[in-house]
Amino acid sequence: MDYQVELTPLAIAMISQIKDRREQQGILERLKKLENDPLLQGKALTGDLKGYYSIRAVGQRYRIVYQVIQERIVVIVVGVGRRKEGDKNDIYNRLRKLMDDMTE
Secondary structure: OOOEEEOOOOHHHHHHHOHHHHHHHHHHHHHHHHOHHHHOOEEEHHHHHHOOEEEEEEOOEEEEEEEHHHHHHHEEEEEEEEOOOOEEEEEOHHHHHHHHHHHO
């Protein structure tokens, strides 16, 4: 069964900020693969991002963070960015901050 992949406005903005067109294309190709078995492809996240999954794209540089809604057969991509552990621009740190801001 194929899933429909939807991108949030934030994810679209994050992809458009990537200057290298080859990297953008690599991310888009990886997003297409999420149509099949997204739960088996990603790593379940923990802590503040529990309920989300992460997959690697463009080699190991980028992470695609998404949520699967089984009832609708939909994959919602909430963010795309580089993994820079310990950096404030790390994709996971950025998403945690955005989610904290949304709950306040």
